[in-house]
Amino acid sequence: xxxxxxxxxxxxxxxxxxxxxxxxxxxxxxxxxxxxxxxxxxxxxxxxxxxxxxxxxxxxxxxxxxxxxxxxxxxxxxxxxxxxxxxxx
Amino acid sequence: xxxxxxxxxxxxxxxxxxxxxxxxxxxxxxxxxxxxxxxxxxxxxxxxxxxxxxxxxxxxxxxxxxxxxxxxxxxxxxxxxxxxxxxxxxxxxxxxxxxxxxxxxxxxxxxxxxxxxxxxxxxxxxxxxxxxxxxxxxxxxxxxxxxxxxxxxxxxxxxxxxxxxxxxxxxxxxxxxxxxxxxxxxxxxxxxxxxxxxxxxxxxxxxxxxxxxxxx
Numbered sequence: 001x002x003x004x005x006x007x008x009x010x011x012x013x014x015x016x017x018x019x020x021x022x023x024x025x026x027x028x029x030x031x032x033x034x035x036x037x038x039x040x041x042x043x044x045x046x047x048x049x050x051x052x053x054x055x056x057x058x059x060x061x062x063x064x065x066x067x068x069x070x071x072x073x074x075x076x077x078x079x080x081x082x083x084x085x086x087x088x089x
Numbered sequence: 090x091x092x093x094x095x096x097x098x099x100x101x102x103x104x105x106x107x108x109x110x111x112x113x114x115x116x117x118x119x120x121x122x123x124x125x126x127x128x129x130x131x132x133x134x135x136x137x138x139x140x141x142x143x144x145x146x147x148x149x150x151x152x153x154x155x156x157x158x159x160x161x162x163x164x165x166x167x168x169x170x171x172x173x174x175x176x177x178x179x180x181x182x183x184x185x186x187x188x189x190x191x192x193x194x195x196x197x198x199x200x201x202x203x204x205x206x207x208x209x210x211x212x213x214x215x216x217x218x219x220x221x222x223x224x225x226x227x228x229x230x231x232x233x234x235x236x237x238x239x240x241x242x243x244x245x246x247x248x249x250x251x252x253x254x255x256x257x258x259x260x261x262x263x264x265x266x267x268x269x270x271x272x273x274x275x276x277x278x279x280x281x282x283x284x285x286x287x288x289x290x291x292x293x294x295x296x297x298x299x300x301x302x303x304x305x
Contacts, residue, residue, distance in 0.1 A: 017264045019210050036265045069239045073257040078264035
């Protein structure tokens, strides 16, 4: 997992734990949290194969653009590996 | 249902000025029916008992922010404990006799340069096993949507001012982790015992939306 990552900009239906406001946004991996059952399967009675979970830190400037309240403040969220791709920038 | 007694009515406002809560005279919802069906099946099949369920509800109701306050007070008075708490919050809570069950906990330290605040934008994730049940506003759409968009404005409304040179970190509990904020120890508390310190640690200071009480 590269340190700079981008949240995939997908909008699948289901029990998704990736907030919509972070999709398509790039951030930095703050720490790896270990592997947890995938809620997108567990919520529907599936076994929920373990997926790696990361805490990703985003700047408010990245998330909210020019309208950010204070651009250098941050928001951290837990994002599963299958929702992350290397950030190209 | 509205009815009359001599002297007072249950319509309108109570003697203390609050509206009466209406009786829940409506059919069960789909999920209420589902909960009852699963609970009765589990009891019938001997997987659990009604008493065990009642005990578990009692245990959850008994959890309160006092547990988190003990953790914070210990961290304020013991630098080695503070380091262990930041490294592994589960083990640190267990070390002082607080059982937080299967909760995966991370402690976030407020400093002169950083202020942390916790939210669950997707629902109402909260370290219940450490702090008890969350306040109603924590689950409100207004708090959940605004605190990631304009956290400083929200904190200002809640009485917490954040100078421009203080870095604000919002933590969205989106999946499996739960968070507790270690607030800054207020000045003028050097003489207080660990027990007294725990009493000035408020629930909101451990969410990041408040500060510890000023010592008396």
